[in-house]
């Protein structure tokens with residue numbers, strides 16, 4: 016099948032299960048932003064770093080496809096005609112969130128305590144982490160927005176919330192490992 020089916024040329028597209036919606040629907044905004052986040056994480060993974068981080072980032076990218084699939088499935092299409100769940104093997108589970116928490120904890124153990132805010136930047140890899148963190152927070156906001164009108168699996172929102180914390184700590188850890196120069200935020204008195 017060709018990439019361009021042309022079915023989306025008039026500004027609508029299909030969700031999982033076939034329901035057509037306008038391309039600026041809250042559901043498309045939310046999983047489109049998860050897709051954007053996933054590409055930013057790819058950019059982080061393409062930088063020079065310890066292979067452990069790369070392995071974790073690959074795992075996160077895989078999970079984000081799942082988050083996207085969850086967000087792309089409207090409630091009326093969650094259950095197939097034969098009674099089985101459409102996303103039966105794709106779920107985000109608590110251990111996916113625990114993995115992020117464990118990574119955060121072990122990176123923090125190797126870092127001095129945070130005593131001040133640091134301006135984003137200092138090294139290209141660190142900046143990529145901060146951009147990904149901000150895109151992650153936007154994806155979270157859009158998923159929360161969607162959840163005001165339609166049911167959204169709580170665990171998908173929880174995953175995005177923990178992921179932005181992970182990206183923040185990853186930025187700090189890589190800044191530390193790379194001996195990047197940090198510029199403190201000095202609020203005016």
Ligand SMILES: Nc1ncnc2c1ncn2[C@@H]1O[C@H](COP(=O)(O)OP(=O)(O)OP(=O)(O)O)[C@@H](O)[C@H]1O
Nearest residue numbers: 018019020021022023024027028029030038043047
């Ligand atoms: N502008 C967009 N932003 C975010 N997601 C989109 C956008 N357009 C399509 N999608 C989603 O991306 C996936 C692939 O879509 P696809 O490229 O087939 O888009 P389409 O515009 O509906 O079709 P086509 O490009 O063949 O006309 C689908 O899940 C679709 O809902």
